Amino acid sequence: MQSQNQEFKLMDEQKLSVDLISAQYALKDTRGQKNAKSLVILVNGIELAGKGEAVKQLREWVDPRYLLVKADPPQVLDGKQPFWQPYARFIPAEGQIQVLFGSWYSDLLSTAMHASHPIDDSLFDDYVARMRAFEQDLKNNHVDVIKIWFDLPWKALQKRLDEIEPSEIHWHKLHGLNWRSQKQYDAIQRLRQRFTDDWYIIDGEDEAQRDQQFAQHILKALAHCPVHPVKASGRWKQEKVPLVLQKPAQEQLEKAEYKPELKKLSRKVADALRTDPRRVVILFEGMDAAGKGGAIKRIVKKLDPREYEIHTIAAPEKYELRRPYLWRFWSKLNTEDICIFDRSWYGRVLVERIEGFATPVEWQRAYDEINRFEQDLIQNETVVIKFWLAISKDEQAARFKAREETAHKRFKITDDDWRNRERWNDYLKAAADMFARTNTENAPWHVIATDDKYTARIEILRTILKQLKGG
Amino acid sequence: MQSQNQEFKLMDEQKLSVDLISAQYALKDTRGQKNAKSLVILVNGIELAGKGEAVKQLREWVDPRYLLVKADPPQVLDGKQPFWQPYARFIPAEGQIQVLFGSWYSDLLSTAMHASHPIDDSLFDDYVARMRAFEQDLKNNHVDVIKIWFDLPWKALQKRLDEIEPSEIHWHKLHGLNWRSQKQYDAIQRLRQRFTDDWYIIDGEDEAQRDQQFAQHILKALAHCPVHPVKASGRWKQEKVPLVLQKPAQEQLEKAEYKPELKKLSRKVADALRTDPRRVVILFEGMDAAGKGGAIKRIVKKLDPREYEIHTIAAPEKYELRRPYLWRFWSKLNTEDICIFDRSWYGRVLVERIEGFATPVEWQRAYDEINRFEQDLIQNETVVIKFWLAISKDEQAARFKAREETAHKRFKITDDDWRNRERWNDYLKAAADMFARTNTENAPWHVIATDDKYTARIEILRTILKQLKGG
Numbered sequence: 001m002q003s004q005n006q007e008f009k010l011m012d013e014q015k016l017s018v019d020l021i022s023a024q025y026a027l028k029d030t031r032g033q034k035n036a037k038s039l040v041i042l043v044n045g046i047e048l049a050g051k052g053e054a055v056k057q058l059r060e061w062v063d064p065r066y067l068l069v070k071a072d073p074p075q076v077l078d079g080k081q082p083f084w085q086p087y088a089r090f091i092p093a094e095g096q097i098q099v100l101f102g103s104w105y106s107d108l109l110s111t112a113m114h115a116s117h118p119i120d121d122s123l124f125d126d127y128v129a130r131m132r133a134f135e136q137d138l139k140n141n142h143v144d145v146i147k148i149w150f151d152l153p154w155k156a157l158q159k160r161l162d163e164i165e166p167s168e169i170h171w172h173k174l175h176g177l178n179w180r181s182q183k184q185y186d187a188i189q190r191l192r193q194r195f196t197d198d199w200y201i202i203d204g205e206d207e208a209q210r211d212q213q214f215a216q217h218i219l220k221a222l223a224h225c226p227v228h229p230v231k232a233s234g235r236w237k238q239e240k241v242p243l244v245l246q247k248p249a250q251e252q253l254e255k256a257e258y259k260p261e262l263k264k265l266s267r268k269v270a271d272a273l274r275t276d277p278r279r280v281v282i283l284f285e286g287m288d289a290a291g292k293g294g295a296i297k298r299i300v301k302k303l304d305p306r307e308y309e310i311h312t313i314a315a316p317e318k319y320e321l322r323r324p325y326l327w328r329f330w331s332k333l334n335t336e337d338i339c340i341f342d343r344s345w346y347g348r349v350l351v352e353r354i355e356g357f358a359t360p361v362e363w364q365r366a367y368d369e370i371n372r373f374e375q376d377l378i379q380n381e382t383v384v385i386k387f388w389l390a391i392s393k394d395e396q397a398a399r400f401k402a403r404e405e406t407a408h409k410r411f412k413i414t415d416d417d418w419r420n421r422e423r424w425n426d427y428l429k430a431a432a433d434m435f436a437r438t439n440t441e442n443a444p445w446h447v448i449a450t451d452d453k454y455t456a457r458i459e460i461l462r463t464i465l466k467q468l469k470g471g
Numbered sequence: 472m473q474s475q476n477q478e479f480k481l482m483d484e485q486k487l488s489v490d491l492i493s494a495q496y497a498l499k500d501t502r503g504q505k506n507a508k509s510l511v512i513l514v515n516g517i518e519l520a521g522k523g524e525a526v527k528q529l530r531e532w533v534d535p536r537y538l539l540v541k542a543d544p545p546q547v548l549d550g551k552q553p554f555w556q557p558y559a560r561f562i563p564a565e566g567q568i569q570v571l572f573g574s575w576y577s578d579l580l581s582t583a584m585h586a587s588h589p590i591d592d593s594l595f596d597d598y599v600a601r602m603r604a605f606e607q608d609l610k611n612n613h614v615d616v617i618k619i620w621f622d623l624p625w626k627a628l629q630k631r632l633d634e635i636e637p638s639e640i641h642w643h644k645l646h647g648l649n650w651r652s653q654k655q656y657d658a659i660q661r662l663r664q665r666f667t668d669d670w671y672i673i674d675g676e677d678e679a680q681r682d683q684q685f686a687q688h689i690l691k692a693l694a695h696c697p698v699h700p701v702k703a704s705g706r707w708k709q710e711k712v713p714l715v716l717q718k719p720a721q722e723q724l725e726k727a728e729y730k731p732e733l734k735k736l737s738r739k740v741a742d743a744l745r746t747d748p749r750r751v752v753i754l755f756e757g758m759d760a761a762g763k764g765g766a767i768k769r770i771v772k773k774l775d776p777r778e779y780e781i782h783t784i785a786a787p788e789k790y791e792l793r794r795p796y797l798w799r800f801w802s803k804l805n806t807e808d809i810c811i812f813d814r815s816w817y818g819r820v821l822v823e824r825i826e827g828f829a830t831p832v833e834w835q836r837a838y839d840e841i842n843r844f845e846q847d848l849i850q851n852e853t854v855v856i857k858f859w860l861a862i863s864k865d866e867q868a869a870r871f872k873a874r875e876e877t878a879h880k881r882f883k884i885t886d887d888d889w890r891n892r893e894r895w896n897d898y899l900k901a902a903a904d905m906f907a908r909t910n911t912e913n914a915p916w917h918v919i920a921t922d923d924k925y926t927a928r929i930e931i932l933r934t935i936l937k938q939l940k941g942g
Contacts, residue, residue, distance in 0.1 A: 025882070052776050064781065064813075099776075305540050310535065408489045
């Protein structure tokens with residue numbers, strides 16, 4: 001991509017501005033349409049190479065109301081949160097343009113330059129690979145990403161440092177790097193070349209060209225309007241539905257046995273959740289009335305509500321639909337140490353697949369996206385514990401009936417539940433595909449038969465203990 | 472309010488649950504309606520008095536999908552951000568219920584107990600008064616607030632501490648208070664009595680009654696459905712439109728004079744913005760084409776885009792309309808040190824008043840709400856600089872025409888602009904009322920005549936310098 005500079009031509013400024021504004025409005029008009037997209041512009045580079053000026057000039061050429069600019073000092077990649085977490089809330093909605101000064105790449109660079117335990121090349125490259133996979137997932141989910149590196153040769157940088165206004169010196173020291181050190185300059189150049197081969201490189205020495213090159217790259221990115229494929233390319237290979245889903249059988253536990261065992265286990269689970277140094281994410285999927293709520297109640301029995309958060313996942317809101325489907329989960333994972341999900345991101349390959357809310361291409365791609373998402377969590381001090389609660393069709397009918405007959409449980413049963421029941425086999429098939437594709441080594445699925453509630457609850461608590469340290 | 476316990480009766484548990492669920496659904500159904508509201512439940516009290524248990528029990532009685540629970544450790548009130556800032560994003564949308572374990576009051580208590588420079592009683596009371604005013608503003612904007620204190624006598628607390636499970640000890644030390652110290656216990660009781668006279672007090676000793684009392688208070692709060700008044704009570708006293716708005720006259724500045732002066736001033740403004748230790752908020756209001764964008768451009772001329780944030784305020788989104796109108800500004804003030812607003816919260820008393828988006832009661836109340844909001848900012852190391860750009864009707868017509876004739880400026884002019892122009896006098900009247908009511912001593916309005924752009928820009932920069940330290 002670095003060769004594009006050779007064929008670069010300055011455009012008439014007013015034409016450039018008109019074209020940019022038209023492209024902005026065209027982007028805005030894609031909201032809610034099939035070709036909807038948004039654009040993220042990652043801006044990075046050598047200090048004083050003119051990133052700021054180029055963005056300021058861009059603001060003047062475009063309609064500034066529809067260009068969001070965000071800048072934050074770099075964060076250390078310390079393995080405590082996925083690299084995308086600090087930026088999750090700035091991933092724009094359809095029709096929006098977001099400039100990110102600094103991004104996961106500046107965090108990576110900064111970490112590699114500063115860390116007391118420096119990142120070696122192989123870990124560095126591993127980060128870059130994961131970042132690119134994340135960007136590809138964004139693109140597939142209608143968020144285009146363009147990456148622009150503002151470069152400046154060593155001598156030009158030194159000259160600009162000589163000429164800097166005194167009041168700006170503080171600002172330029174903010175990032176904690178010493179731009180007077182050639183050793184450091186060389187180290188940055190060496191490192192950034194490990195990831196910039198799919199970036200646009202802008203030569204910051206030529207000020208007139210610099211701003212135009214930047215703007216023209218963005219114009220090109222805006223003009224490129226993707227057609228999102230709907231149909232998947234190959235034939236879908238449906239997995240066989242495992243027997244445990246078809247006939248979830250289990251022994252019955254007597255109340256006299258259950259009560260003391262539950263008491264002991266919920267105490268142990270609370271202790272283990274408290275002492276495990278990692279964040280814990282527990283999620284439940286399964287048919288309606290399979291006992292998700294009841295199981296959650298027993299997990300938190302000995303915890304204080306201030307120690308955990310329960311997310312009950314319903315249909316997404318409109319503003320959530322305008323972003324990648326994982327987006328609404330990113331923000332929910334930014335907080336408590338113990339997060340419990342009553343339904344989860346797997347909705348993409350269950351209800352959204354079955355009801356047609358996601359196209360075949362979308363849900364078929366989602367397995368890998370979800371796996372990457374969970375691996376990012378796991379690599380950042382998080383335990384992911386996944387349950388499928390398997391109920392038999394007869395037992396579900398009995399529970400539905402009981403709910404309808406109990407005043408304070410009636411809210412738990414709606415027409416949707418009966419409709420879902422009619423699609424019983426579709427759900428089993430979708431679940432089978434889900435297990436086959438997302439049952440990873442460090443985030444395995446636990447299928448729990450729940451016709452006998454007591455047995456199920458005990459099994460769930462024991463399973464959690466097994467996945468926790470000291471459990 | 473403390474006497475309500477005497478008449479307290481236990482309800483049948485299932486009836487209580489059904490009533491709570493019905494009330495939840497009724498609340499949900501108010502979304503977008505005239506009687507729409509949401510509910511914030513502030514939960515506070517003595518350690519081990521059973522706050523957590525009561526909330527957990529509540530979760531079991533209600534439909535947990537529509538009960539949000541948030542808990543965060545207390546923050547120190549250090550005068551760097553308004554007390555409501557950490558909680559702004561948890562103010563619920565219409566139809567939602569939000570439990571806040573800990574709130575501005577726990578921050579106040581915690582600050583008073585811990586601060587190296589303790590808060591004296593008069594400052595404490597001042598905080599309480601401001602918190603109550605904030606809650607009243609929330610209520611007026613459809614967010615009901617109920618406050619519940621879980622109390623526990625000294626001896627009962629000591630007994631519970633004796634019986635605590637070992638794994639919970641860590642958790643109960645989280646808030647950094649020593650509940651074994653009677654001196655400290657007494658201090659907390661003395662302090663909390665300075666604000667709990669409009670709280671519900673629940674006696675944590677009686678566990679059976681405790682959870683029911685809590686739930687019944689919430690049931691009552693949900694059942695109380697306000698009718699939001701639309702018509703204001705008295706007759707509105709319209710202020711006279713000041714002459715400067717009617718005939719904004721000014722001398723013309725020659726380009727030869729303007730250029731060097733602009734250069735000098737924008738340098739000085741950048742320096743002053745960088746060195747002033749306070750956060751700076753600059754906002755612009757005024758007729759279309761009055762030069763807001765151009766003025767902002769000159770303010771940031773010598774700054775890097777990473778040093779400031781520009782918020783261009785358009786019509787609120789749907790999810791913003793479901794919350795108090797100031798809500799969308801709270802979140803925007805949580806970030807950069809230099810925030811510039813191209814239009815602002817004053818939209819409430821300008822466009823929303825004129826177009827009827829706010830009822831008379833709402834916009835007439837807004838002046839005080841805005842004044843309180845700005846004072847909260849100012850008391851927390853923020854400078855608020857407010858500009859009204861005054862253009863003459865003829866000059867606006869000329870600029871509209873010029874915009875329509877210039878390709879890259881055409882996006883700046885829409886049918887809305889022409890329609891607003893027809894309401895010229897309404898805007899002048901609304902502006903006159905706004906000046907009269909929100910021109911406070913430490914957040915004064917600066918009215919700048921802008922028919923001559925050069926003079927206007929110079930005057931704006933000089934005005935900013937005057938309000939800044941070292942300016």
